[in-house]
Amino acid sequence: DICFSRLKRMDSPSLFGGDIQELVFQAEMQTSNRLHFKIYDANNKRFEVPHEHVRTVSSNPSTPLHKVICFCFVFSFFLNAFRFDTTMAPLVFADQYLQLSARLPSHNIYGLGEHVHQNYRHDTYWKTWPIFTRDSFPNGGTHNLYGHYPFFLCLEDNSGQSFGVFLMNSNAMEVTLQPAPAVTFRTIGGVLDFYIVFGYTPEQVVAEFLELIGRPVIPAYWSLGFQLSRWNYGNLTEVKATVDRNRAINLPYDVQYTDIDYMEDKKIFTYDKVKFKELPQFADYLNEKGQKYILILVRCASLLMNHPLPPSLYLLSFPHCSHFLLRYISTSLSFFPSPSSSFFFHRHCSTSLTAAYILYSLHTSSHLAPSLHLLHLFSPPGILDEVMYSKTLCMDAKQAWGNHYDVHSLYGYSMVLATLQRVFGKSRSLLLTRSSFPGVGKYSGHWLGDNAANWNDIKWAIPGMLEFGLFGVPYIGADICGFFDDSSEELCRRWMQVGAFYPFSRNHNAEGYRPQDPAYYGANSKLVASSKHYLTIRYTLLPYLYTLFYKAHTAGETVVRPVLHEFYGDENTWTVDRQFLWGKYLLITPVLDPMVPLTERKQHVNMHVPAEKLGLHIRGGAILPTQRPEVTLTYSRRNPMGLIIALDDNNEAAGELFWDDGDSRGIVAFLILCLVNHAGYKDPNNLKFEDITILGIPYSPSFINVTHVPTDGGANTVTTLPVLFLRNLSLNFGDTYLIEWQVPKLEYQRIDCHPEENANEAKCTARGCIWKPSDEPKVPFCYYPDDYGYTVSTVTETDSGMTLDITRNMKYRSSGRPDSPDIDKLRVAVYYHSSDMLQFKIWDPTTDRYEVPVPLSVPAAPETDATKRLYEVRFTNNTFGIQVIRKSTNTIIWDSSLPGFTFSDMFIQVSTRLPSEYVYGFGETEHKTYRHDLNYVTYGMFSKDQPPGYLMNCYGVHPFYMGVENTADAHGVLLLNSNAMDVTFQLTPSITYRTVGGILDFYMVLGPTPEMVVQEYTALIGRPVLPAYWSLGFQLCRYGYANDTEIENLYNDMRAAEIPYDVQYADIDYMERQLDFVLDPDFEGLPALVDKMRAEGMRFIFILDPAISGNETRYYPAFERGQAADVFIKWPKELSDEIVWGKVWPDYPNVTVDESLDWDTQVEIYRSYAAFPDFFRNETAAWWHQEIKEFYEKTMKFDGIWIDMNEPASFVHGTVGGKCLGNPLLENPPYMPPLESQHMGLNHKTLCMNSEQILSDGKRVKHYDVHSLYGWSHSKPTYDSLLEVTGKRGIVVTRSTYPSSGKWVGHWLGDNNSSWDQLFKSIIGMLEFSLFGISYTGADICGFFNPSEYELCLRWTQLGAFYPYSRNHNGKGNPRQDPVAWDSIFAEISRDVLNVRYTLLPYLYTLMYESHTKGSTVIRPLLHEFVEDRNTWDIYQQFLWGPALLITPVLDPTSTMVLGYFPKVRWYDYYTSGTYLLSAPLDHINLHIRGGYILPWQKPERNTQLSRKNPLGLIVAMSESGTAEGSFFWDDGEGIGK
16 A cells, blocks of 8 residues: 655766665555655665654544555656656756646646745746745745745646645755646755545635644634733833723733833843833733733843743744844844754743743854855755845754754754743743744744835735645734834725734834824824724624634634635636735735725626725625624624624524633533534523624515524523514523524515416406505516415325325315316325435325326436435425535525415426526527526427427427526436426515426436536436438528429539538428428429439438328328328317318319418418328337338438427317317416417417327327427437438427437427527527537528528528537528538638638537537536536527537627637637637638647538548647547447447
8 A cells, every 4th residue: 555666876977966866766645635755765774854743643544545546667656647747857866956847727826935925826837936935024025934835735627636846845945837737846955745625616725734744723712802012112111101091091902011112121031121021910911901912032142141930921933044034133142942942932931921022143254154064956946045144053063853954944843832832821821933844833823024114015915825825824914004114104094903803913114113002193193093993803803713712723624714615616716915814704805005085796806995995795604603792802802792693595504612711721611503503512602692693685674583492401581572683682602592583575576376367456366366455576476375375284204215195285275277187195205316306296196197207217226315316305394395405515506495386287386496697498498598588578489380489389398497596506407298288487585487287396406517418317317319420411492393303403503513412302392292201293303413423422311291191082192091091189088080181281182372372371272181190109100110111211312300290290280170079177277387379379370189098008198298308209209210211310400399319310490580689599409409409400500481681691600500400491482501502701711611610520519419418508608617607507609519620600790800708718710820809701700729728629521421531630729738628529420220
């Protein structure tokens, strides 16, 4: 389990000499999330950091070493997914020069220190950062500062996957970041001792790192108060004056410091008995008002020290004595205690200290020099003064841990250990150190050093705090208002505002500058008012901040947190460093620039922040503990506590509270989770929760109940309050309470009880509903009461699901439709099919009701392990509803507990709340946008011969939608019901389903990404068919070809124009009198023409309609054989044994059609009676196959089949003569969905609903139930026949579809209109059919109805070149619109854009294969690839081919520019590889390739048979990290098989 290798140096020139010839490489996965590898001298012991905590960390060496791959020829290794890849550069290991480089997966690099990084995310453009502790000013340069932190975090991508790299080496070093991206470590000693920690989120990486080095200390509660300090008050009188003036303005203020000016001659452990005469009594003066006193101790100890320590002392730590400090210690020789000298402080700090402020001073004499051995041959060039011993000790100085050369940067760390070991008593300490090393946060805090009063330093403090959060030092802050220079009032005011939210909040400045404590600016100044305001907020929220420190101490969480740690999926947060969070929930947005006078999420917003304000926002879902503030924490801790509850989108919130005495060591506290006490802790001050503020309720509740739940099991006590704000509650600390409130229903939450027209109060109340008019548009006047529905009577739960019996609330009348009696008792079953899919089904257990006979692929075994399921299912009792919760985010994605659930014989209704307003899908209906409008819009679904039109039900039925939650997770819901139905969207947000039969059978897939939703959905319904390669070529069709000569001329013209073109169609013109399988005499030359075209690489597709003429005067095999096999739809036997006759395209024999007559007259006098095959029956499939085979063998060859009119469409209503037999309610049910021509009934333009069909298992069903499945039942027999007859794959294109049709067929978007709106709506249609699992889709290019315009047709040709199904088709009576029907310019532009399509067909075919095998989308919305970018959620005028090709068409007339949106990745212009200017002249469509992808291509030809013979190529579009990937599928293009 341990990788152990010996490495031998290869012959090569030496850089600095001293090369070590033999090394050992040792690697071990210590835990599943931590890799340790070390490279060291195989023969000689070298210095290694004696880390106090790391050596105690437990490991699990049995963890498989699956993350590391080693190459030992030229030594290198990399982690899986190339997270840390050292193959890019050689390893160098010499005595005083060690170097290792590694490629990284992204530029998102954070950490390394201590320096001033002007931004939190590193600039990777050849930046070098030296690391070596030094007393230097943080003025924005790249030089090294006080601490030594060779640790960085790398965020890989928006999935949150991250890792951290820690080099445990204390020698002087530098780290170089370069654009590869890559990192290079160079150090001058020790060994290469790396730890790499992994996490699914950045926050988890920090937790893993702190597990290694030690989690942070919990500071004393009082240390979270505001603090004042100044270097050189001059005397104690001035100190007291400062205290008094800030007390006088009632400033929240807990700690006062004195700097080195209190000392006698700057000597440690002394005080000036003249200027600070009463210093021993000063602590008592502060303590009287609940304040604390801290004074500084300097680590450089005078050899002339002879004064005792004052009775109350605190220590403050700096890493080094700078030159200006040396002036003060020059009165005597100074010595520097070794790290082992804890006895030194213990001896001189004889009292028990509660805090330490340690100034580490390191000094070297100008006449001393390091020994020759330690004259560093390589010195990190960025090190201050470029001399390692500048302003510190000689490198050959000896310490207990080793030579100063090796341990210099450990001096502050060792000092902290020595101080903690011997100085402090039982009370918790406040220890601050300026010099630090990883692990110091286990004991100490840190401030960011001697900054300056300027606007740069106030900005740079935030990245500094965020970095020390990574380093495990959460008790962190900068000197508020700046240390050096005089601060302006505006700067200091703004700094006091943001400094109120530093964990270590201290105002401190240097001698020689004006005082800058708040009161100095005047009691009535803006600065005082602002400071008091924000410090009061700080003190109010200190219970929350203290809890965050507890979480840091116990779980390694950050306190001051980068926004990206919580929202890493939003790429905009990766560079946010002018805002920060307290924990998860409080967002601080300070003003960081001079003279600066919320709406949607994930946007940059301009906030109004007047002079006395900064931005504070609480994240929804938070419960923040609060406490009534006082001017010191001694007093505020005695005050009542409160809660701020900020509800999230699900009206939920949770929080934690840690509480103890605030001072003692050890964990003596309790933790409240979600307001539930787990430890029964009683506070000695008898604290109570007094105030609770609830945010996120849009309107006042009608009442609030507060229920006391006694711990002794006694009776609950309920107090009812009339208002929302909960004040003066006096809830006992440690007891349990339940707070409930009821809110009045907003009008837009009403569920319509009378969706039919002409509602009135009498009709409404007759249904047991509420009538209340509203002034709000579209809001229903008649709506359900809250308890209208069902209640649960019995429940049975198992590991694989649950079963419930539910009973209708008999308090209310029936649903108000007497012809549809309510069913009072129902059964509910919930099935946990897999980790990401569940089913819930509601039916009448006493009646055999119709269920959809479409087979679905559910797993053979359910998912019984609840920990693996992405969801949790709950139910509500009264009223009954099902709730589905996404466990990862606690989002309720389905909640049908809304009132109005109705289950009657012919009317079923159920409503569900939605988790967001982002809903996509439902079809087939025309939608104006891809995302649905939720403002009371109702769509009917019932398959119909209806051209696309707004709010009109069209050819197919797809009761499936995808919802995108506000967390950017996605889910999909299918209602498996084929009866006539509608769905209503409303602003709640919610959906109401209404259907006229069957049962409720819902399937839900959990994603969590949009693309995974489609993959999971198609795994359920069936993966999309893989079309033949040639079917991806360009295709021509027209209804209205006069004869075969016209087709031949078109073919010749296309060849002459050299326009790529693969498929020619014949519409019903080729048929004699529109009879299936009968060739018209005007097309007698068509078979020979087809043979000729096929020989030249072309393909042919012909049309078939399902309706078969029954009025022939001569033998018509299709009808005669069909009648003999009894394949046609008939009436139920109890009514008649006759065929249900309709009329479609076939004409009577021996008639001449007068097309000048109106349509209905033509139908009446010319159209023959037509019979409709029942494709559910096995006999019908055999008959259909025979007819297709005979046509192929005896009449004409073909390569694909186009099936039309299969809704099924009829030109009469119900049947010839209009009289449907049987129950009239089937034709006009008690509830009629808002379908096109709903007043005509369900049989409008189709068969009678009482027609009988027979399923393959012999079960008899009514057309009323299976009407919308007709096209579905037609598709598989046609596809099977095509494959069996031709022996090749081919393609079938159908008009009517239902879920799972995509397994066999493609689809075109129907008989559209030649108009600009239909141009852009075709994109929406394709995107929706991508959701529905039908990848091979497209619209009729240039439009079917009406003459097309030149510009419109040209733009449509450009867009259509990127339809998966690319066909130009138009209607009879309109002029031709094919590419050679216009002019030479049109033909040339068409040729050019189709050549692009043909060039990219290998990529498109690969996408089709991945769709067929994985369920991936081909035409892809941008939100599928960039769901974390909310801007993409509303984009529907651009689309992608797969993940990599972005198409931005022109969709408006006369436009030569187009507005495109480019998510934040690298994009390349397809044509020129670089430009992003979206100019769009008439001959151009904008295409962009996404960086990071490889697209296969092939030189185009006039058809695919020829182009497939050409060489292939690759387009490699590099990502920002210099990588690219892709896939490629290739076969013969038409073979059958897996």
